Amino acid sequence: MRYLPKSPAEREAMLAEIGAASIDDLFAVIPAEHRLKHDLNVPRAHAESEIIDYFRAAGTKNATDYASFLGAGAYRHYRPVIIDSLIQRGEFLTSYTPYQAEISQGTLQAIFEFQTMIAELTGMDVANASMYDGSTGAAEAVMMAVRVTGRHKAVVASTVHPEYREVLATYAKHQGLPTALIGYDAETGRLDLAALEAKVTEETAAVLVQSPNFFGVIEDIPAIAAIAHAKRALLIVSIAEAISLGVVRPPVEADIVSMEAQSFGVALSYGGPFCGVIAAKEQFVRQMPGRLVGQTVDSTGYRGFVLTLSTREQHIRREKATSNICTNQALVALMATIFLSVYGKEGIRELAEHNLAKANYAAQTLSAQPGAKLLFKGAPRFHEFVLQTEEAPAAWSQRLLDNKIVGGIDLSRWYPELQNCTLWCATEIVTRANIDTAAKVLAAWPVEAL
Amino acid sequence: MTTDAMIPARATTGKVRSHQTQNEALLFEKSSPGKRAYKLPPLDVPAVDAATLLGTVHRTTPGELPELSEIEIIRHFTRLSTWNYAIDLGMYPLGSCTMKYNPRVNELVARIEGLAEAHPYRPDSLAQGILEVIDNLQRCLLEITGMDAITLQPAAGAHGEFTGILLVRAWHESQGNPRKKILIPDSAHGTNPATAAICGYTVENLKSNSEGGIDLEALTRQVDEETAALMLTNPSTIGVFESQIAKIAEILHAKGALLYMDGANMNALVGKARPGDFGVDVMHLNLHKTFSTPHGGGGPGSGPVACKAFLEPFLPIPVLVRNPQTLGAPSFPRSSAERVGDHEPQPAMQLGWSYNRPNSVGRVRAFYGNVGMFIRALAYILANGPDGLRQTTEDAVLNANYIRAKLEDIYELPYKTASMHEVVFSDKLQAARGVKTGEIAKRLIDYGFHPYTVSFPMIVHGALMIEPTESESLEELDLFIAAMRAISREVEETPELVKTAPHSTRVSKLDEVQAARKPILRWKRTT
Numbered sequence A: 001m002r003y004l005p006k007s008p009a010e011r012e013a014m015l016a017e018i019g020a021a022s023i024d025d026l027f028a029v030i031p032a033e034h035r036l037k038h039d040l041n042v043p044r045a046h047a048e049s050e051i052i053d054y055f056r057a058a059g060t061k062n063a064t065d066y067a068s069f070l071g072a073g074a075y076r077h078y079r080p081v082i083i084d085s086l087i088q089r090g091e092f093l094t095s096y097t098p099y100q101a102e103i104s105q106g107t108l109q110a111i112f113e114f115q116t117m118i119a120e121l122t123g124m125d126v127a128n129a130s131m132y133d134g135s136t137g138a139a140e141a142v143m144m145a146v147r148v149t150g151r152h153k154a155v156v157a158s159t160v161h162p163e164y165r166e167v168l169a170t171y172a173k174h175q176g177l178p179t180a181l182i183g184y185d186a187e188t189g190r191l192d193l194a195a196l197e198a199k200v201t202e203e204t205a206a207v208l209v210q211s212p213n214f215f216g217v218i219e220d221i222p223a224i225a226a227i228a229h230a231k232r233a234l235l236i237v238s239i240a241e242a243i244s245l246g247v248v249r250p251p252v253e254a255d256i257v258s259m260e261a262q263s264f265g266v267a268l269s270y271g272g273p274f275c276g277v278i279a280a281k282e283q284f285v286r287q288m289p290g291r292l293v294g295q296t297v298d299s300t301g302y303r304g305f306v307l308t309l310s311t312r313e314q315h316i317r318r319e320k321a322t323s324n325i326c327t328n329q330a331l332v333a334l335m336a337t338i339f340l341s342v343y344g345k346e347g348i349r350e351l352a353e354h355n356l357a358k359a360n361y362a363a364q365t366l367s368a369q370p371g372a373k374l375l376f377k378g379a380p381r382f383h384e385f386v387l388q389t390e391e392a393p394a395a396w397s398q399r400l401l402d403n404k405i406v407g408g409i410d411l412s413r414w415y416p417e418l419q420n421c422t423l424w425c426a427t428e429i430v431t432r433a434n435i436d437t438a439a440k441v442l443a444a445w446p447v448e449a450l
Numbered sequence B: 001m002t003t004d005a006m007i008p009a010r011a012t013t014g015k016v017r018s019h020q021t022q023n024e025a026l027l028f029e030k031s032s033p034g035k036r037a038y039k040l041p042p043l044d045v046p047a048v049d050a051a052t053l054l055g056t057v058h059r060t061t062p063g064e065l066p067e068l069s070e071i072e073i074i075r076h077f078t079r080l081s082t083w084n085y086a087i088d089l090g091m092y093p094l095g096s097c098t099m100k101y102n103p104r105v106n107e108l109v110a111r112i113e114g115l116a117e118a119h120p121y122r123p124d125s126l127a128q129g130i131l132e133v134i135d136n137l138q139r140c141l142l143e144i145t146g147m148d149a150i151t152l153q154p155a156a157g158a159h160g161e162f163t164g165i166l167l168v169r170a171w172h173e174s175q176g177n178p179r180k181k182i183l184i185p186d187s188a189h190g191t192n193p194a195t196a197a198i199c200g201y202t203v204e205n206l207k208s209n210s211e212g213g214i215d216l217e218a219l220t221r222q223v224d225e226e227t228a229a230l231m232l233t234n235p236s237t238i239g240v241f242e243s244q245i246a247k248i249a250e251i252l253h254a255k256g257a258l259l260y261m262d263g264a265n266m267n268a269l270v271g272k273a274r275p276g277d278f279g280v281d282v283m284h285l286n287l288h289k290t291f292s293t294p295h296g297g298g299g300p301g302s303g304p305v306a307c308k309a310f311l312e313p314f315l316p317i318p319v320l321v322r323n324p325q326t327l328g329a330p331s332f333p334r335s336s337a338e339r340v341g342d343h344e345p346q347p348a349m350q351l352g353w354s355y356n357r358p359n360s361v362g363r364v365r366a367f368y369g370n371v372g373m374f375i376r377a378l379a380y381i382l383a384n385g386p387d388g389l390r391q392t393t394e395d396a397v398l399n400a401n402y403i404r405a406k407l408e409d410i411y412e413l414p415y416k417t418a419s420m421h422e423v424v425f426s427d428k429l430q431a432a433r434g435v436k437t438g439e440i441a442k443r444l445i446d447y448g449f450h451p452y453t454v455s456f457p458m459i460v461h462g463a464l465m466i467e468p469t470e471s472e473s474l475e476e477l478d479l480f481i482a483a484m485r486a487i488s489r490e491v492e493e494t495p496e497l498v499k500t501a502p503h504s505t506r507v508s509k510l511d512e513v514q515a516a517r518k519p520i521l522r523w524k525r526t527t
Helices: A008-016 A048-061 A081-087 A107-124 A135-150 A162-173 A192-197 A222-228 A242-246 A282-287 A314-320 A328-365 A394-400 A431-444 B050-055 B070-081 B106-111 B128-145 B159-175 B191-198 B214-220 B245-254 B308-312 B373-407 B437-446 B474-493 B495-499 B514-519
Strands: A153-157 A179-180 A204-210 A232-240 A256-260 A278-279 A293-297 A305-308 A370-373 A384-389 A420-425 B149-151 B181-185 B202-206 B225-233 B258-263 B282-285 B306-307 B319-321 B352-353 B423-426 B463-466
Touching: A008 B373, A008 B474, A048 B106, A048 B128, A048 B258, A048 B373, A081 A328, A081 B070, A107 A242, A107 A256, A107 A278, A107 A293, A107 A305, A107 A328, A107 B070, A135 A153, A135 A162, A135 A204, A135 A232, A135 A256, A135 A278, A135 A282, A153 A162, A153 A192, A162 A179, A162 A222, A179 A192, A192 A222, A192 A282, A204 A222, A222 A232, A232 A242, A242 A328, A278 A282, A293 B514, A314 B191, A328 A370, A328 A384, A328 A420, A328 A431, A328 B050, A328 B070, A394 A431, A431 B373, B106 B373, B128 B149, B128 B282, B128 B373, B149 B308, B159 B191, B159 B282, B159 B306, B159 B308, B181 B191, B191 B202, B202 B214, B214 B245, B225 B245, B245 B258, B258 B514, B306 B308, B373 B423, B373 B474, B437 B463, B437 B474, B437 B495, B474 B495
Parallel strands: A153 A179, A153 A204, A204 A232, A232 A256, B181 B202, B181 B225, B225 B258, B258 B282
Antiparallel strands: A256 A278, A293 A305, A370 A384, A384 A420, B149 B306, B282 B306, B319 B352, B423 B463
16 A cells, blocks of 8 residues: 555564554454454555546546536635645645644744734734634624623524525524524615614624625625614624625624635635635634634744634633634635735735626626516625526526536525526636627527527 | 753754754735736726725725735745644654645645536536545445445534534434433543534533543443433544443433444544444544545544434435435435445436435535545545555554554553554653653654644543554654653753753744733734
């Protein structure tokens, strides 16, 4: 076995040192009736070349040459080459959680830089070292608000990503944490502020909204914050499309921001690994879940970094910890840090503006086709939009697939009232040609004419 | 080993020699306006005026991101990387963390375009390749654990525990009573009690017996009709197989309670014994431990949960099914005659996701889990095959026992029970000289090794928890043993040298008290 660095003679010599007659002696502690009597029924050992062939075949079977307008919480952006060059350095890839600070300064400083960048972008004071993803991050943020306020109810916008809401429901179920759902304004696609005002009470721990929301619409965060804060509830803003922060005003009125940082240089990879992160106002830092890196000095006064405030965490506090999270998404956070270094202060804005332009063109072009209509025109959007068609999406999406285009995702799957409505996303990767072709196919022009 | 021999720059112990590392400021301190590391292609659609389009939601103050060129970014992160210890540099004997070799082919195949670029909402018809990978991994893991059904959705071990205990809870609820408490041995990982609390259970501590295992009498006394489950790590955190496991399961089951197995130490069992064969009802695996996916400085992980058939209806949504047209079909098409993998005929049915699961505990994560880790884990299983997996387990156990045999004369072994994949000593003999486990661990750094796990499990006072994994050669093990023996001598002769370690690192001991008292969690411009 090519990963095992021992010769048969070495194994024998080691057994002799131990005083065991055979390797089976070392497993004698397992009762005979529980020892496996057969070879595992898994594929035979493969050569490296065969492994690559197997996965290449799987990749090909997946189909690669489609243009895609899919977004909805997973966004395809260009990934600068140096991300993979750097994160594949063994010192980053094959190191553990930086508990031993003296020999983990590389990971620790990089996380400190990540925390800084996230705080800068979100307008929060502090950010943690990462969460699993945006969905679990949002659920953890609500639990954090419960600890901060001592209240046990949450109010959630229906325009938060439906799968994030499902995850929150799973987490909330056994914590005695009822959640009320707030609808959206049919004209703007924004949270229904009147309904919100009616539902937020002195018992509300947190209001959870997403911006840009699931329809791509940017919420009126100051107005939502005013309603939440009037009842001393915390405002949590979930951000599923982190690139938006290059051009969209950060939710500075929020108390907690839960962000999915996948857009910062992380491959789609069929939905994971992604990179959640929680940022917050400084006064809430001791109720934050997850790891935090802090700056300090060594015995000679030289600057260094350590994991800090760990008395919040499970390995110290056990059942009284702020969360059970242990492993996080450190390497993915490093990808995001490198991505943000590449684009920098100006690049993130320019990139966000390109996304804005592509989506604006796509929304105008697609909605100009006969039988198509742009919904939620009354509010600003980032790079996603909702298209309503007279024709059922199942029909035209097959036509698009025949033309190697994956169109928008059917919203009626989560919002039964939005029949024939689809959510489209146009990032900087989508070309004008992709958009123009999609528009033609959508308009049901004869395929021959294309 | 004398003080003098360790401190001069040219001193060597056989494994290490000091060398220079470069200083490197924070990204923000290196930034200068106008520097660029990117160039966007020309915009092929009309440009828009963001301020006009966005109005009041337009961002007017940019975030303080650094402005740098590409070479500076490469050097920055490369220099930072040289400040890290890593498996690629040497033995990383962190007990319980299983720091084994991370094969590079895994990294290559996870980046194959058709897999890495797949959007989670693409139609199932365009995702058959990745779904087959997921299906194959599921079936391999079921075979390895001897369980009946599985979900790969949990993002890490603790998330898997959460999912597993939700299954337990859902099943008890279906029996009419969710029950109130979870029993957890005092040797358990901290994630276990934290998980039980999140699932709405109270935690009841189970005291270990004199051998560090489950005390059957105490267990019998404590299990009652309000006990939902026992969360048991097997082999335990002291690296010992619970030989009474069948009896433990019997005691629990007699009262209607379930046996949850924390699979953090599954690398001691693969190919040798299967939890499904010794009474476990539900368990999680850590793909980043047993199945070689990289730890990456703290993540990402992946924590699949495998269970017996009676818990299958409660698995998180969605579950992978072989024919999307028959929603609700079992997610584990396997029979003992069927061989998993590339020799079977092509399935006639398409793979797809089923959401129609009325008894499901719900969703624990958006999409389907850390799929990139599934690819790596399957690549690892393919590289090994049945013989390689078994040999891997045997070598891991051989290495731990070798270290035990070579060090037990100078480090106290609190539990004499046979070790599996890790060995736990205590610092009793060294502490008598005023040197504690944490200090010995720091001194190991000067000898070129990452420390072992310190002060865990908590049932061993002053624990040194050593897990070599199968990835260490005899040469590396002997160097480690020599280092541990040298440190033991230093404790006798020059204890201050050990207590003030490490002496060879870029930074000396960092002030953690100051870091916590006045937290500085981000850089800020000082003008």
